[in-house]
Amino acid sequence: MKVYISGAIYGGRQKVDTYRKLISKLEEFAEVLNRNIIDDDVIEKEAFQSDYDIFKDLENKMRESDVILAEVTVPSLGVGYEIGFSDMIGKKVIAIYDKNEIEKVSTMIRGNDRLKLIAYNDLSEILDNLESIIKE
Numbered sequence: 001m002k003v004y005i006s007g008a009i010y011g012g013r014q015k016v017d018t019y020r021k022l023i024s025k026l027e028e029f030a031e032v033l034n035r036n037i038i039d040d041d042v043i044e045k046e047a048f049q050s051d052y053d054i055f056k057d058l059e060n061k062m063r064e065s066d067v068i069l070a071e072v073t074v075p076s077l078g079v080g081y082e083i084g085f086s087d088m089i090g091k092k093v094i095a096i097y098d099k100n101e102i103e104k105v106s107t108m109i110r111g112n113d114r115l116k117l118i119a120y121n122d123l124s125e126i127l128d129n130l131e132s133i134i135k136e
Helices: 016-026 042-046 052-064 077-088 131-136
Strands: 001-006 067-071 092-098 116-120
Touching: 001 016, 001 092, 016 067, 016 077, 016 131, 052 077, 067 077, 077 092
Parallel strands: 001 067, 067 092, 092 116
Antiparallel strands: none
16 A cells, blocks of 8 residues: 655644654555655755656655545645645545644535545544554
8 A cells, every 4th residue: 555645844844743653653554655744854855856846756656646644734735735636636535633733624625525534632543543544
């Protein structure tokens, strides 16, 4: 199983430790296609690539994936774009968010019945069930 994980980079790095925990758990049963979102210097590394090359690489990884897991607590244009793109090409999209930090996510996410949206109080709720969440 191949998983693309979507999380804020330019929108804010507040949840990078969450992304790290998700990737660590995912790698127990799946291939994560874009581990770079957890790199502390991801923004600096991207400075050496063209925007187009980054876009095409991520687009290809989304196409290759079986499922997209999006952590949507931190609002991000890039994450929203990745969710919309993945939905339009028929990918399974699961969005999770920390309801201790935000009460609701965008209506465009909440209202799309093709997406699975899961709120959590504690990340362990997701981590303890991640394999079944991804595979169902």
